[in-house]
Amino acid sequence: MLVSLWFRPFLPQRLVYYFLFLSFESIIQITVYLSNDNLFFIKGGARLLAYWQKMLRLTRSLFLSLLFLWLSPLRADPLPLELELHNDLVPLSNYLKVLEDASHQLTLAKILENEKNHTNQWQNSRKVSYSLSSWWMRVDVINQDNTNLYWYLQFKDIEPQALRVYLLAEDQVHTPDPLPFIKDLRQPTFRLDLNLNKKYSIYIEKYSTSRRINFNLNLVNPDALIRMAPKDHAFYALIFGGLLVLALYNIMTFLNLKELSYLSLAIFIVSNCIALSSQSGIIILLFSTINSSKANLIFAILTIASANRFFYYLMDIPKRLPLMANFFRIHFWLTVFIGCIIYILPFGLFFTSSLGLTLLGIATPVLWRLYRANIPEAKSFVWAYIVILASCIPLLLHGVGLIADLVLPLKILLVGFLIFTLLLSLNQSMRTRELREQAQQIEASGKAKDAFLMTMSHELRTPMHAVVSSGTLLQQTQLTEQQANYVAKLQASAQHMLSLINNILDVSRMSHVKPEVHEQAFTLQFLLDNLEKLLGDQARQKGLSFDLVSEYPPQTLLLGDAMSLSQILLNLLDNAVKFTDSGSVSLTIRAVGYWRDKIELKFEVSDTGLGLSLKEQARVFEPFFQANATSNRRYRGTGLGLTISHNLAKHLGGHLELASKPGQGSSFSFKLSLKLAEAQLAPAEPPSAVSLQRNYQDKLVLLVDDDPLNQFFGQELLAALGVKVEVASSGEKTLAKLGVKYYDLILMDVSMPDLDGYQTTQLIRNKLGLRSLPIVALTAHAIAGERERCLAAGINDYLAKPFSIQDLDSMLKKWLIDADS
Known part of the structure; x- marks a missing residue:
């Protein structure tokens, strides 16, 4: 028995150790005997003897222990x-x-x-x-x-x-x-x-x-393996199949809603599926040559990074907890960095597990804080988070070396991750439904807003049309100097009121409809002349120096949206003149870039006015912003001019910038790239005075409007232009007149009771068959889509109220003279 427990080649050495042990044991026994014989009769010998015997026994035990440890590596192999x-x-x-x-x-x-x-x-x-x-x-x-x-x-x-x-x-x-x-x-x-x-x-x-x-x-054994394999494969097929279906659902939801949290969740699910399939060995069944450890590491990194982004976006961390957002950013970029070098680092699983535990350490207190603050996303997410927290901690602890077994933690994580993903997807579907309801509410609100703007546009523009038309008709009569002064003030006030209405509608349009670019040939001289006529006298009446300078040749023919550019400059200069009490207002245009067929111009409007603080500069392009409480009372306006200019400059490809110091004035600048127009294109010209010499005598116009004031002013304006006109007050009367008489042009009000202008036009085209008869819409609905709606109904052109006599003359010329020629 002894030989079976010890290596035979070392038997002589073992015997030496055994004899040494017997010698040591003999020395101990002799010492004890002598102690018993000689020390017993000494005073206090009994206690000393007991102490000596105890020390000898401890020494023997220690020697045996050391001898056992010394010889233990030389034990024989166990039996097969x-x-x-x-x-x-x-x-x-x-x-x-x-x-x-x-x-x-x-x-x-x-x-x-x-x-x-x-x-x-x-x-x-x-x-x-x-x-x-x-x-x-x-x-x-x-x-x-x-x-x-x-x-x-x-x-x-x-x-x-x-x-x-x-x-x-x-x-x-x-x-x-x-x-x-x-x-x-x-x-x-x-x-x-x-x-x-x-x-x-x-x-x-x-x-x-x-x-x-x-x-x-x-x-x-083979029988056991055959029994275990189908169950094992069925378990993993159920887990990974369910996860991939949920990942596909979140991808489709992201494509529908364009919400980043859904994309992050889908990436999180897919990457975690690949990481877990690599760690469990499933990926080897599909790709036998792949290195599952490397696949596990890189997709584990991707899982952690996408989980970070998903939680970051879902809980809106930057907005709700700005300080904690920095920890999430640091963790994300650290994860990305380690992911880039994970293949050259030893013990990769340790690093990925540490990053996972760190993310849980950051996310858990954040979720608890948001949950205590009654944040809806946190309250709906907390149960799913508890599931994934309990499921992944054992595997992460295995990764950092605190748990030895892998099989049970891996299965716990797979089941928990499926439950977590299912709960999270249900939570996301509820959130999707809420977002859809919010979108429907926003859409309904937008429709209500458009309806309100349409109504207010009509209700404000209709009386404004009467005011503007009254001033226009008065200017066509013989007036005394005092009367002319009164009429001029009336027209200025009317135009100011009209500009306020237009500004409100422009801001509303730009918030949800991209403005169209209307390119036309123009010269900078045309813009400068127009700005001088509109603002020059106003500036000089305040004692300001008003300088409009173009360092680029002003007669060069350019191609671009002259109307939008003119509106930007007009708003900036009008604002500068308004808020400058002394000093100067200037516009400087200079070339800053040249191409073969393009020129980049910088437009800069400067003043020596009030100036703006840094806090005011941050909000200056917000709608309805005024620098101080007294501005709106002292300086007329809605505070929309700069907002419109900023949006128009962005729409044209530029960016409106501001430099200002309180008490020293402001400088607004932007750059635009404009094409060089061909020489044969005719530049736009400023509207000229109305010519009453055009031959409209043989033309008959039908004016359709249900409002008596509009009928009166419409007839008077047409008569001033020398046009024969008849009036119809409804759609039914219009159809009756067209049944017995021919007209060269119809001016159609679109907002009439019973049969409106759109329906009347469709009946004229389809029922009466008058498809070539020109019809021009007269509408106070100066909102986005109104022109398209008119054209879709069969109306040829569009004239927004209030319109000037010049606008009316241009429309008559277009359809009564130019169309004939």
């Missing part, structure tokens, strides 16, 4: 593992001997040679965690199951590329080749052909710097 009939699955961790190869120089041939010389330092299996060394494992088996002549060696938490398995029979002389792994199983599995009652040695080399080193491997 016997595989019997009732064994289905045999864990090998308790039967393994392990050998560390820090130099990576050992081969199976060297190990076999060392075993012959008894120089291998085999040890019992132990916990290693992460290691840069190669590790060899050995186990001896004897197959005593006559029903199974082959068994399967199965590993956990390792990629097949990191393993080499050798099977060596007891009587085998040559060194065997490594065994191939089976590609149809998710875990690395090797077939071992074991003859009955014959001893085999299994040698395994294992090396992995990305995952933990463990010695969890099993021997499985």
Whole structure:
């Protein structure tokens, strides 16, 4: 029995140790005897004797312990593992001997040679965690199951590329080749052909710097493997199939709503599926040549980064907790950085697990704080978060080396992640429904806003049309100097009121409709002349120097949206004149860039007015903004001019910039690229005085309007232009007149009771068949889409109220003279 427990080559050395032990024991017994004989009669000898005996026993125990520890590495191998009939699955961790190869120089041939010389330092299996060394494992088996002549060696938490398995029979002389792994199983599995009652040695080399080193491997008989494989595959198919369906749902939702949280969640689900399939070995079933450890690392990094962004956007961290947003940004970019170098770092799983735990450490207090603040997203997300928190912590603790087993934490995470994703998708669907309801409310609000603007536009422009028309008609009569002065003030006030209405409608249009670009040929001189006529007298009446300068040749023919450019400059100069009490207002145009067929011009409007503080500059382009409470009372206006100019400059491809100091004035500037127009294009001209000499005498116009004032002023304006006119007060009367008489042109009010202008036009085109009869809409609905609505109804042109006599004359010329020619 003694010989079976000790190595035979070391038997003489063992006997020396044994005789040394007997000698030490004899010395102890002699010392005790002498102590009993000589010290007993000394005063106090009894207590001293007891103390001396106790010390001798402790010394003997210590010697035996040290001797045992010294000799323990020299114990013999355990007996071979016997595989019997009732064994289905045999864990090998308790039967393994392990050998560390820090130099990576050992081969199976060297190990076999060392075993012959008894120089291998085999040890019992132990916990290693992460290691840069190669590790060899050995186990001896004897197959005593006559029903199974082959068994399967199965590993956990390792990629097949990191393993080499050798099977060596007891009587085998040559060194065997490594065994191939089976590609149809998710875990690395090797077939071992074991003859009955014959001893085999299994040698395994294992090396992995990305995952933990463990010695969890099993021997499985074929029947057990056949029973386990379908259940195992069905479990993972259910988990990953459900996750991929939920990922597809979130991708489709993102494409529909363009909400970033859905895209982040979809990326989070897909990347986590790939990471978990790599860690569980499922990915090897699809791609047998892929390195599952590398795939696991990069997609684990992607999972953590997308989880960070998903939580960041879902909880709106920058807005609700700006300070904590910095931690999320730092964690995100740190994750991205580590992801870029993860393949050159040792122990990659440790880094990914640490990043995951860090994210949980940041997100948990944030979610708790938002939950306590009754944030709806936090209250609906908290249960899903608790599930994923409880599910992923065991696997993350395994990654940092605090939990050895992988199988149970991995299955917990897979089930928990499916439940988490399902809960989160349900939460997202509820949020989608809420967003859809909000969108419907916004759409309804927008329609109500458009209806309100249409109504207010009509109700304000209709009386304004009467006021403007009255002033225009008065100017066509013989007036005294005092009367002319009164009429001029009336017209100025009317135009100011009209500009306020137009500004409000322009801002409303720009908020949801992109303005159209109307390119036409023009010169800078035309713009400067127009601005001088509109603002020059007003500036000089205040004693201001008003300078309009173009350093670029002003007669050069350019191609662009002259109307929008003119509106920008007019708003900026009008604002400068309004807020400047002394000094100067100037416009400077200079070329800052040249191309073959383009020129880049910089427009700069400067004044010596009030100036703006930094706080006021930050809000100056907001609608209805006034620098101080008294501005709106002292300086007329709505505060929309700069807003409109800013939007128009952006629409034309520029950017309106501001430089200002309180008490020193302001400077607004923007750059625009304009095409150089061809010489044959005629430039736009300013409207000229109305010519009453045009030959409208033989033309008959039908004016359709239900408002008596509009009828009166319409007739008077047409009469002033020398046009014959008849009036119809409704759509029905219009159809009756057209049935018995021919008209050259119809001026159609579109807002009439019963049969409106659109319906009347459609009846004229379809019922009466008068498809070539020109019809011009007279409408006070100067809002986006009104022109298109008129054209869709069959109306030829569009004239917004209030219109000037020049506008009316241009429309008559277009359809009564130019159309004939």
